[in-house]
Amino acid sequence: MAALTNRIIKETQRMAAEPTPGIVARPHEDNVRFFDVQLSGPDGSPYAGGVFHVELFLPSEYPMSPPKVRFLTKIYHPNIDRLGRICLDILKDKWSPALGIRAVLLSVQALLSAPNPDDPLPLDVAEHWRSDEAGAIAQENSPPRVRAANAAMWTPYHDRPEWADVTPLTQDDGPAPVVQIQYTPRFQEVMDYLRAIIQKGEISERALALTEDAIDCNSANYTIWAYRRVVLDGLRAEMQKELEFTENIITDTPKNYQVWYHRQWVVERLHDGSAELAFTQRMIEADSKNYHAWAHRQWAVATFGLWDHELVALEALIEADPRNNSAWNQRWFVVRSTCRLDEPALLAREVQYAQRYIQQAPNNESPWSYLRGLFSSKGVGSFARCPELEAWARQLSVRFPLCVHAVALLVDMAAQSRSPAALEQALTDCDGLAEGLDPIRAKYWRHKRMALLEPLLARALAARPKQDSGSSS
Amino acid sequence: MEEIPESSSTLQKQTKLENLCKRAILNSRQENQGFLEVILRKKHIQYLLTGIRSLPSSFGSLDASRPWICYWILHGLEVLEGLPPASDPLYHDIVQFLARCQHPQGGFGGGPGQVPHLAPTYAAVSALSIIGTDEALGIIDRTRLRDFLYAMRTPEGAFRMQADGEVDVRGVYCAIDVASICGLMEPELVRGTADWILRCQTYEGGFGGAPGNEAHGGYTFCGVAGLCLLAGLCGCDDPNLVCGSHPEVDPFGGMSTLDIDALMGWLSRRQQTIEGGFSGRTNKLVDACYSFWQGGAAVVTTLLYRLLMSIPAWRDRVLMVDVPPLVMSAESAALSAERVAAGKEEARRRTEEGAVEAGRCQGEWLFDQRCLAEYIVRCCQSATGGVADKPEVPRDYYHTNYGLSGLALTQHCSETGVCLGRFRRSVDQTPGGKVNNHEDADAESEGWEEEEEVSGARNPEDLFMLHAVDPVFGLAPEKVDRAKAFFKAMPALPPRRV
Numbered sequence A: 001m002a003a004l005t006n007r008i009i010k011e012t013q014r015m016a017a018e019p020t021p022g023i024v025a026r027p028h029e030d031n032v033r034f035f036d037v038q039l040s041g042p043d044g045s046p047y048a049g050g051v052f053h054v055e056l057f058l059p060s061e062y063p064m065s066p067p068k069v070r071f072l073t074k075i076y077h078p079n080i081d082r083l084g085r086i087c088l089d090i091l092k093d094k095w096s097p098a099l100g101i102r103a104v105l106l107s108v109q110a111l112l113s114a115p116n117p118d119d120p121l122p123l124d125v126a127e128h129w130r131s132d133e134a135g136a137i138a139q140e141n142s143p144p145r146v147r148a149a150n151a152a153m154w155t156p157y158h159d160r161p162e163w164a165d166v167t168p169l170t171q172d173d174g175p176a177p178v179v180q181i182q183y184t185p186r187f188q189e190v191m192d193y194l195r196a197i198i199q200k201g202e203i204s205e206r207a208l209a210l211t212e213d214a215i216d217c218n219s220a221n222y223t224i225w226a227y228r229r230v231v232l233d234g235l236r237a238e239m240q241k242e243l244e245f246t247e248n249i250i251t252d253t254p255k256n257y258q259v260w261y262h263r264q265w266v267v268e269r270l271h272d273g274s275a276e277l278a279f280t281q282r283m284i285e286a287d288s289k290n291y292h293a294w295a296h297r298q299w300a301v302a303t304f305g306l307w308d309h310e311l312v313a314l315e316a317l318i319e320a321d322p323r324n325n326s327a328w329n330q331r332w333f334v335v336r337s338t339c340r341l342d343e344p345a346l347l348a349r350e351v352q353y354a355q356r357y358i359q360q361a362p363n364n365e366s367p368w369s370y371l372r373g374l375f376s377s378k379g380v381g382s383f384a385r386c387p388e389l390e391a392w393a394r395q396l397s398v399r400f401p402l403c404v405h406a407v408a409l410l411v412d413m414a415a416q417s418r419s420p421a422a423l424e425q426a427l428t429d430c431d432g433l434a435e436g437l438d439p440i441r442a443k444y445w446r447h448k449r450m451a452l453l454e455p456l457l458a459r460a461l462a463a464r465p466k467q468d469s470g471s472s473s
Numbered sequence B: 001m002e003e004i005p006e007s008s009s010t011l012q013k014q015t016k017l018e019n020l021c022k023r024a025i026l027n028s029r030q031e032n033q034g035f036l037e038v039i040l041r042k043k044h045i046q047y048l049l050t051g052i053r054s055l056p057s058s059f060g061s062l063d064a065s066r067p068w069i070c071y072w073i074l075h076g077l078e079v080l081e082g083l084p085p086a087s088d089p090l091y092h093d094i095v096q097f098l099a100r101c102q103h104p105q106g107g108f109g110g111g112p113g114q115v116p117h118l119a120p121t122y123a124a125v126s127a128l129s130i131i132g133t134d135e136a137l138g139i140i141d142r143t144r145l146r147d148f149l150y151a152m153r154t155p156e157g158a159f160r161m162q163a164d165g166e167v168d169v170r171g172v173y174c175a176i177d178v179a180s181i182c183g184l185m186e187p188e189l190v191r192g193t194a195d196w197i198l199r200c201q202t203y204e205g206g207f208g209g210a211p212g213n214e215a216h217g218g219y220t221f222c223g224v225a226g227l228c229l230l231a232g233l234c235g236c237d238d239p240n241l242v243c244g245s246h247p248e249v250d251p252f253g254g255m256s257t258l259d260i261d262a263l264m265g266w267l268s269r270r271q272q273t274i275e276g277g278f279s280g281r282t283n284k285l286v287d288a289c290y291s292f293w294q295g296g297a298a299v300v301t302t303l304l305y306r307l308l309m310s311i312p313a314w315r316d317r318v319l320m321v322d323v324p325p326l327v328m329s330a331e332s333a334a335l336s337a338e339r340v341a342a343g344k345e346e347a348r349r350r351t352e353e354g355a356v357e358a359g360r361c362q363g364e365w366l367f368d369q370r371c372l373a374e375y376i377v378r379c380c381q382s383a384t385g386g387v388a389d390k391p392e393v394p395r396d397y398y399h400t401n402y403g404l405s406g407l408a409l410t411q412h413c414s415e416t417g418v419c420l421g422r423f424r425r426s427v428d429q430t431p432g433g434k435v436n437n438h439e440d441a442d443a444e445s446e447g448w449e450e451e452e453e454v455s456g457a458r459n460p461e462d463l464f465m466l467h468a469v470d471p472v473f474g475l476a477p478e479k480v481d482r483a484k485a486f487f488k489a490m491p492a493l494p495p496r497r498v
């Protein structure tokens, strides 16, 4: 829906009018910033004869920032990772608006002729291409994947003599299949052999290698992971190696439940969680809010007692991005697990910590949430434990009249303290929030107002001389 | 208004997305002459139907989630009232496929021959309930399903997703959802479960995946819907049975340690001021799928609140506090008036720039139903059908289903306010009858009900009203009733061999 720049229209028209050999780029019908690209492998390269499906997306800042390009066809190449992300300077710091879609695609094609093993893909490529969060991101618009030249680098199992004794077992989708996936030949063959091996219950090195190949096809297939654990146990495999394997997979698919669980299983077998802090730190650097990384970190810290430096590490993360709520939650976890919030000095320390970040940016919800939590049923349970907080919040609400969080905290305090002045202010504040300051939450503020008033009404009703029918609501 | 200019990466991403949404909202308002109710019904239906038989190879990453794809497509069609006629052989084929996903030892896997897992089990039971025929519901092996559920149960009362797999609140929700539908809820299966769920509530008010983890929309939905099922609140036969089916465990249906105030606050703060949609966590970006996860949790929480307040002991706990007399001061009234004026000005400025039009919606639920609808309709609908997570990312079946389900929640209300499973269209909402006129923005509107009627302006296939969705099960209410009735009529299972 966003307005299209003339630039994109012109480039698209020019590509249609003057096709480049070996490159076909078509914009999506429903989003002209998305291009389906077919790249032919250059002659004389290992990829000759293959056709690769590539996706190109023009971000809204284009041409001031480069297009985002990704291989959809799996390809073995030192500068292209498992997710198809490409390490190419003009897609990053060497981008110039003078380049265009065609120049980018020509460079990508050239990369196939001249791989650059000295410049492998860094781990922290921009997060635009999300992995399989909630298993939802598959792109359904891509045409059936073409058999790619990477077959040249991968030998089919039916051509491997050491697998000659195994009869592949195809999937039984029935006579009239539904939601049938058009698997690539490699995907299908790997899974057919895996099914055969699982049916035999084979525990062997080759079974282990096969699960790795299958995980490479679909790391979200939990059946493969479960079987891999059976094989690992059966072989009494070296767990240190397995730990490294999980790091590779997690780097490629950081939001995959199965591999995170698998890592936990491996660490349990090792009885050693000492590598987990540095490991999760790396994952958190790549995506500071990766839920799995934080949950794993909590588990490791609690299981192996790695509390000592956690608060210091978190302070650095919060300082780098005070809106990183995952880091705030982890702080809560550490403080709650290792300290007594009951101690006045400790409570004061935590209050001041939150206040410092609130004063830096009064609209940042994370420290407000933390501050409120300290006095909630999960914390010390009462605002009375910090009498000076009210004046502080009030002063802040005067200094920043549009800061919803400050007024909201005052309302919560009044609901608890029930001091007449605070209660009365809170009732008007709820109106103010509903009417002007925070209209999207108007219903919530009206609800709060009612909750403040209800005890008053109940008391008024109770004080009324009893009539025959009593109160109705 | 920020004191110190921030370079926070979170803030940069947020601001960028706000601007994208503002642009999409302005463009859509212009293109549709201010009409909100442009649902590309026909195109969504077409899009969903393209995937039901065959999917391209890029779906390889969902090869262990195929029952989910069935559910997303079928339920998306249900919400759009676009399911094929009952005579379509498609239903038989889906049933036969799901039968192949059922494991001989009970439960369903993500595809034929895969080991059973609670997530595809939930998806398969849901998909079969949508089809709703005797054939569909009849393939579920209840005895073995019960064995599978017990096998997944941990001693504490949580559930793991698979025999050798992670324990989290998704597992709990999936297990008790299918147990409720298939008539397998028994105290022994869920002993300790409510307490375990409540341990997942965080200091922020929402729920994390496991105790200690960050509050998150998906897990909050699972926690709240799970509590609701445990309280026996959904579709209970006896409307007087408000305390839940396990009063021996807890007089408040297992919820005495629920901090419902914190939960309501957290849920309402997840609705984004500019974009109108929900974010999954504090300081994260808006995403259409949370229209259902957070929106559904908010609906269920509203009903839980009413339920708890209807229990005299709970009500006393809330109301029997020492109340001082009120003294009104001119000073505080003046301060408040100032704030209201400044806030109104700010809201007007935002709307002019393209933010959703907040505060015009009454409705029953704890969030601004109108603003949520505006986000889904204006920012996430793909012109060729389907719903995307946010502007400028591709559509997919998952977001199409949950985006439309969330939109349906904004259109429907509960009938009695106590019993879920009986959702009705709000009064005066007939298909195509009501459309909102943007020009009328200054009118003191009461929300949907009072919006101006404009007839004959839109294509009949773009009618606005969607089918009701039960916020606990994620199914049409009558499909829940039908499936439950089917299993209730079956002979009781023999006692479990332990």
Ligand SMILES: [Zn+2]
Residues within 6 Å of the ligand: A134, B287, B288, B289, B290, B389, B399
């Ligand atoms: Zn989403």
